[in-house]
Amino acid sequence: MSSTTAIGIDIGGTGIKGAVVDLSTGTLLSDRVKLPTPKGGRPADIVDTVKDLLKTVSDKAAAPDLPVGICFPAIVKNGHTMSAANVSDKWIGLAAEKLFEKGLGHPIHFVNDADAAGYAESQFGAAKGVPGVVILTTLGTGVGTALLNDGILVPNTELGHLQIDGVDYETRAAYSAKEREDLSWEKWAGRLQKYYSTLEALFSPDLFIVGGGVSKHHQQFLPLLNLKTPIIPAVHRNNAGILGAAALAVKNRA
Numbered sequence: 001m002s003s004t005t006a007i008g009i010d011i012g013g014t015g016i017k018g019a020v021v022d023l024s025t026g027t028l029l030s031d032r033v034k035l036p037t038p039k040g041g042r043p044a045d046i047v048d049t050v051k052d053l054l055k056t057v058s059d060k061a062a063a064p065d066l067p068v069g070i071c072f073p074a075i076v077k078n079g080h081t082m083s084a085a086n087v088s089d090k091w092i093g094l095a096a097e098k099l100f101e102k103g104l105g106h107p108i109h110f111v112n113d114a115d116a117a118g119y120a121e122s123q124f125g126a127a128k129g130v131p132g133v134v135i136l137t138t139l140g141t142g143v144g145t146a147l148l149n150d151g152i153l154v155p156n157t158e159l160g161h162l163q164i165d166g167v168d169y170e171t172r173a174a175y176s177a178k179e180r181e182d183l184s185w186e187k188w189a190g191r192l193q194k195y196y197s198t199l200e201a202l203f204s205p206d207l208f209i210v211g212g213g214v215s216k217h218h219q220q221f222l223p224l225l226n227l228k229t230p231i232i233p234a235v236h237r238n239n240a241g242i243l244g245a246a247a248l249a250v251k252n253r254a
Contacts (some may be wrong), residue, residue, distance in 0.1 A: 003067075003250055003253075004022065004023045004024045004250070005020060005021070005022060005023065005029065005066055006020070006021055006023060006066050006067040006068070006069060006246035006247070006249045006250050007019070007020050007021070007054065007057055007058070007066050007067070007068045007069070007246060007249075008021050008068075008069050008070075008071075008116075008241070008242035008243060008244070008245040008246030008247075008249070009050060009053065009054065009057075009068065009069070009070045009071070009242070009245060010070075010071050010113065010116070010241030010242050010245060011037070011046060011050065011070065011071065011072045011073070011087075011113070012037060012073065012086070012113070012241075013037060013041065013073065013085065013086025013087060013141065014036065014037055014086075015034050015035070015036055015037055016034070016035050016036075016037055016046070016049055016050060016053055017032055017033065017034040017035075017053075017238075017241075017242060018032070018033055018050075018053050018054065018057050018242060019031065019032045019033065019057060019239070019242050020057060020060075020066065020246075021242060021243055021246035021247070023123075023246060023247055023250055025124075026120070026123060026124025026125070026236070026243055028239065028242070030057055030060050031060060032238075032239065032242070033053055033056050033057050033060075035049050035052065035053050036049075037049070037087070040088055041084075041086065041087030041088045041091075042088045042090055043088065043090055043091060043094060043096070043099060044103075046087070047099060047100055047103035047104070048103070050070065050100065050103075050104065051103055051104055054068065054104060054106070067107075067109070067246070067249040067250050067253050068104070068106055068107070068108045068109070068249055069108065069109045069110075069111065069116070069244075069245030069246045069247070069248050069249030069250075070100060070108050070109070070110050070111070070245055071110075071111050071112065071113040071115070071116035071117075071241045071244065071245040072091075072096065072110065072111075072112065072113055073085040073086060073087065073112075073113050073144075074087075074091055074092075074096075074112065075112060075156045075158065076096070076097075076110055076111055076112045076115075076155070076156065077156065079095060079096060079097030079098060079110055080093065080094060080095055080096060080097075081093070081094050081096040085141075085142060086141060096110055097109075097110040108249065109245070109248055109249040109252045109253070111155075111244070111245060111248050112144075112155065112156055113144060113241050114136070114138055114144030114145055114146045114157075115146050115153055115155050115156070115244070115248075116240065116241045116243075116244030116245045116248065117136060117138055117144070117146060117211055117234070117236070117240035117241055117244055118134075118136040118145075118146020118147070118148055118153060118209075118244070119146070119148075119153050119244040119247055119248055120236050120239075120240045120241070120243035120244035120247065121134075121136055121146075121209055121211070121234055121235065121236065121240065121244075122134070122148050122151045122153070123243070123244075123247050124235070124236065124243055124247075125209075125234060125235030125236050125240075126207075126209045126232055126233070126234055126235050127148055127151070127207065127209060129151075130151075130206065130207055131150055131206070132149070132150065132205070132206035132207070133147070133148070133149050133203055133204070133205040133206050133207075134147075134148040134149075134205060134206060134207045134208075134209060135147055135148075135159070135199060135203060135205045135207075135208055135209070136148070136208075136209040136210075136211055136234065137159070137160070137208065137209070137210055137211065137212075138210075138211040138212040138234075139173070139174060139175045139192075139210060139211070139212040139214050139215070140174065140175050140176065140212040140213060140214070141174060141175075141176045142160055142170045142174050142176070143159075143160025143161075143169070143170035143173055143174050143195075144160060144212075145157050145158065145159035145160055147159070147203075159199060160173075160174070162195075162198060162199075164194060164195065164198055165194075169194075169195055169198075172191050172195075173191045173192055173194075173195040175212060175213070175214040177191070178214075185220045185221050185224065186224060188221060189221045189224035189225060192221065192225060193224075193225055193226065193227075196208060196225060196227055196229075196231065197227065200227060200228060200229055205229050206229065206230075207229065207230050207231075207232070208227070208229050208230070208231040208232070209231075209232060209233070209234050210222065210231060210232070210233050210234060211233075211234035211236075211237060211240060212234075212237070213237060213238070215233040215234050215237055216233075216237060218232075218233040
């Protein structure tokens, strides 16, 4: 297998999934393996689970020495996790990349999960070949964001945490808020309107891309938004983190 092949692993608050990726096409070359995230989300437990998952994926693909990219729900700077979302606070300030490399016995590239999803869309999805400023948002438990300029990723944007109406607005605009408050599509779209209008005023983007599992229901809410910027659903939903992590592992391989 060539340098157009890599393994992507996506660590989330409830599940950890991975597969071998063909980076020339953005398709999976193996079955997607998924394991539950260990309760409490502690570093050592997650490393052990990723080790099991990596062995399963590598064995199935007969591919033990491929580049490995791992994405994670945290700000990632120089291989350190500077925050933690839906996992243990023990991740904050941790040298996570080194921890995984030691635990897996394999060099890896470690990246924020929304950045991985955004990069996947730039290489294989809705942002491919799109010039200018593209903002991808993932609407799920929180609001993750990735900022691209002419296809180049600006890492670690946390635009879900914008203060609007005096609150961290992901608490209002995330899909979890719709579920928690049992909001209609129309009511939720009103909150999204305020959120995306604020992003428009700050960044004057050329395109919004909406990811996360709810994007499969995009017909229910995107047509309700009145924006100057085109807003479209992501192409890759469940596999975006895997694709982006794998692609960034090859891009950043020495």
